[in-house]
Structures are given as C-alpha cells and as structure tokens.
Amino acid sequence: FLITFGAMIAYLPLLMSYKFVSSPFRIGLVMSCGSLSSAIISANIGRLGRFVPANYMVATAFGLYTIAFGWIIGTHTAWHLLVISGIFGFGQGLNIPNVQTILVGSAPEEVRGLFMAFNSMVILTGITLGPILASLIFNFWGITQIYLFAGVLTLVFMVWIIFYSKDMNI
Numbered sequence: 001f002l003i004t005f006g007a008m009i010a011y012l013p014l015l016m017s018y019k020f021v022s023s024p025f026r027i028g029l030v031m032s033c034g035s036l037s038s039a040i041i042s043a044n045i046g047r048l049g050r051f052v053p054a055n056y057m058v059a060t061a062f063g064l065y066t067i068a069f070g071w072i073i074g075t076h077t078a079w080h081l082l083v084i085s086g087i088f089g090f091g092q093g094l095n096i097p098n099v100q101t102i103l104v105g106s107a108p109e110e111v112r113g114l115f116m117a118f119n120s121m122v123i124l125t126g127i128t129l130g131p132i133l134a135s136l137i138f139n140f141w142g143i144t145q146i147y148l149f150a151g152v153l154t155l156v157f158m159v160w161i162i163f164y165s166k167d168m169n170i
Contacts, residue, residue: 001122001123001124001125001126001127001130002126002129002130002133002153003065003069003130003150003153003154004092004126004130005126005127005130005131006129006130006131006132006133006134006146006150007069007130007134007146007147007149007150008034008085008088009031009130009131010130010131010134010135011134011138011143011146012027012030012031012072012081012085013027013031014143015072015143016030016078016081018143019143020077020078020081022078026078029082030078030081030082030085031085033082033085033086033089034085034086034088034089034092035089036086036089037085037086037087037088037089037090037093038089038090038092038093038096039089039093040090040093041089041090041093041094042093042096042097045057045093045094045097045098049098049101054098054101054102055098055102055161055165057094057095057098058094058095058098058099058102058161058165059158059161059162059165060091060094061090061091061092061094061095061098062091062095062154062155062157062158062161063091063154063158064087064088064090064091064094065088065091065150065151065154065158066151066154066155066158067087068084068085068087068088068091069147069148069150069151069154070147070151071084071087072084072147073144073147073148073151099119100116100119103115103116103119104116134146137149
C-alpha cells in the first residue's frame with residue numbers, strides 16, 4: 001500500500017498531467033484500468049489457487065509491480081500507461097487476496113483477529129506514509145525517481161518473498 005498510494009494513486013495522475021498533458025478523462029481511464037484488472041484477477045483467484053501456490057502468486061504480483069514501474073520510467077506515450085495500469089492491477093489482484101489467505105492460514109485460531117487487526121494497521125500505515133514518502137522523493141529528486149524507488153523496492157520484496165516463503169512452507 002506504500003507503493004500503491006504513493007507512486008500509483010498520488011503521483012501517476014500528476015505524471016500523466018505534466019509529462020503527457022493528459023486530460024482528466026484519460027487520467028481517469030488509466031486509473032480505472034488498474035482497478036478493473038484487479039477485480040478480474042481477484043474474482044478468479046480461487047480457480048488460480050488450485051494450480052498455483054499463494055506464495056508464488058504474491059511473488060508474481062511483486063514481479064508485475066516491478067515491470068510496471070520500470071515501464072513507467074521508460075515510456076514516452078500516455079497510452080502505454082493504460083497497459084501499465086492493467087499490469088499493476090493484475091498484481092494487486094494477485095497480491096491482496098493471497099496475503100490475506102496466508103495471514104489467516106498462518107495465524108493460530110485464538111489470535112487470528114489480532115493478526116488481521118495488525119494487517120489492517122500495516123495497510124493503513126502504508127496508505128498514510130506512501131504519499132508522504134513519494135512527495136519527499138519528488139521534492140528532492142523528481143517524479144521519475146518515485147518510480148525507480150518503487151521498482152527497486154518491489155524487486156527486493158519479490159526476491160525476499162521467493163526465498164523467505166520457502167522457509168514458511170506456504
């Protein structure tokens with residue numbers, strides 16, 4: 001949620017407005033594409049889960065985030081952002097339901113509510129700090145560095161998930 005609310009929700013419209021002189025309609029269309037693709041993959045996560053373990057889907061989600069942020073840095077056309085937003089949304093659709101499933105499955109029944117409350121706290125912290133962190137990066141280094149930071153962060157998390165989830169047997 002740190003990267004979602006920092007790089008994507010707070011700064012993608014700004015990037016589109018300044019770099020590509022996009023209209024509000026075009027910005028709304030790109031932002032909606034991410035939500036639509038997230039909804040599509042989330043609706044099918046149960047079927048996909050029969051064939052692919054949850055930790056692989058979460059690692060794949062972070063790989064998709066990394067691709068999306070790398071492409072944002074390199075794109076020279078606003079219409080690419082429609083596809084990029086869709087890729088990011090697919091990642092969200094893979095990530096969020098699977099993280100919740102992993103948390104519920106990992107938590108002992110007597111403290112499951114505590115695990116979920118802690119998860120909500122982490123989510124809200126990311127929602128709060130994402131735009132603040134992105135604004136600091138923007139003020140000191142520019143808008144491109146927001147996506148560079150987000151891409152490196154998601155790559156690190158993807159690698160960490162791949163190696164760490166093996167120890168967790170999830």
